[in-house]
Amino acid sequence: MHKIKLIIRGGFDGQTPVTQAPIFRLVEGWSEAELESPAGILPAGLWGQVPAGDPYLLHACLLTVNPLDPQTMIEVRTGAPTHTRAQYTPSADNLRLTLVRPSDEIRVVTSPQGIVKLELLVESIGGVNELGSRLYEWSDAANKARDTGVRVVRFAANGAIPGWLGTLHVIYDSVNAGNITLPPRVIVPLDAVLTVTRKGPGIPTLLAAAGDSFAGGVIGQAIQRSGFIMNNGEQWTWVAD
Structure with a gap:
């Protein structure tokens, strides 16, 4: 070597x-x-x-x-x-x-x-x-x-998502509202996919890291039911139901 x-x-x-x-x-x-x-x-x-x-x-x-x-x-x-x-x-x-x-x-x-x-x-x-x-x-x-693997991460309180590859499913299960912070967008590949699902009564809010934003310049997205997020090379792309 x-x-x-x-x-x-x-x-x-x-x-x-x-x-x-x-x-x-x-x-x-x-x-x-x-x-x-x-x-x-x-x-x-x-x-x-x-x-x-x-x-x-x-x-x-x-x-x-x-x-x-x-x-x-x-x-x-x-x-x-x-x-x-x-x-x-x-x-x-x-x-x-x-x-x-x-x-x-x-x-x-x-x-x-x-x-x-x-x-x-x-x-x-x-x-x-x-x-x-x-x-x-x-x-x-x-x-x-x-x-190609798919991973699942569960949150019951405030937390942060590390950089990921492939598909990552996030489930928020809590009676209380909470904030989930995204990693810096530059470390997430363009083909990586994140899904976020609210399971309990508490509403989670996705927060962009410092210097990042969602389309339209928004820095936070509340999850009413579920949503998809991807890195489009300039901002986070967000689709929610």
Whole structure:
């Protein structure tokens, strides 16, 4: 397992190739280097830090000062002619493993900010017991289970909903009214769906996080019976019965 940490001040622009190898040093078990800005496209070989000539499985996550926004992404693409092979948001909690070939490029995009750390875990798909293949199967199964699974959360008082994937059902069952706060909209995927159902006599009110709102600029929605909510990329979209 190769552990690589790239640090950049100002963020990744997704456009500028990094052709000059940075200086790496071992820091707490990581091969760490600071990139000079601008930077946005990394060679698949990562300047000799990964197995030479071998495809490998890559797990990537971004550590940022500000919350990840919709434009943040990592993209694995072929060399010329360029075609995108994988594209996703490399958040700190993702389980995504991506196959990278020696001829590929890794494109990284973040919003401008003080400092960004890109952590890369690299595992060759060959080697003893084909550890990389087993990791891929585990990650793929876990990812599918989380993306397509349906979860149910029950509230009986004030509370907050964490970021979610797939479908999340919220049931509010209380004799008292209560407030349920939504997570920051930027951490909720556009295909995620939330349903909220009032079961008891108490009426719950959904509250948008600071800086967010429902369509029309409303920051709170009372749930009389049930409703659906989704992230449309700019505001929360709301439908109630």
